[in-house]
Amino acid sequence: MTNVTHVLKDKHSQEIYTVSPEATVLEAISIMADKGIGALVVTHEGQVVGILSERDYTRKIALMERSSYDTTVNEIMTAKVLTVTQSTSVEDCLSLMTDRHLRHLPVVENDKLVGLVSIGDLVKAVMDDQRKLIDQLQQYIAS
Template sequence: MTNVAQVIHDKIEKTIFTIRPESTVLEAITLMADKGIGALVVTQDEKVVGIFSERDYTRKVMLMERTSKETTVSEIMTAKVLTVTKSTSVEDCLDLMTDRHLRHLPVVENEKLVGLISIGDLVKAVMDDQRKLIDQLQQYIAS
């Protein structure tokens, strides 16, 4: 089974977009819109302190009638961030994301952010593993 290190290696877009906790929500959603992404890792001094997602915006700004210009990311980010390491298996990540209803997982090594994986990245990895297994079985049957 593939692990997170392989998923990160195989990603086409390897840039990790981050934002500071004191940034405004408007800055965060503008960056997300510009980059076509659904979440930002919130970092301070290279350490993960939260994650800000489209869900945070819709549930904690729009529905609570806050303003994006005046609300800071730290006020509405998810502060209890679950992280994984490069050695975590894809299966364990999928279990965690399914159980906790997550779409993104920061990858941390030695308390430093080294990647961000999405549910889509993991599904692709599982599909690739299955394709390889099917190919191997077909070759075995054919020989």
């Protein structure tokens, strides 16, 4: 069974984008727009303290008519962050994401952020596993 380690190795970009809780929301969404990503891990002194997603922005800034210029990330981030480790299975990640309606999971080892997986990363991993299994079964049947 594939785990998060394999998913992180297969990702095109290994870069993890983070933002400080004191940054403005405008700074954070500018990073997301520039990098083409949907979430940023919020870190303070190397520790994960939250996550900021496009969903947080739309629900807590746009819909509440707040200003991105003077609202800090700390004010709208999701502070109760669910994390996984590199040994967590893709299946467990997908279950967690489905049950909690999440799109991103920070990967933490020894209290250090080592990656971020998205639902798309995990679905791709499942599809790759299924392709490999189909190929193996076809070779078995053909032999």
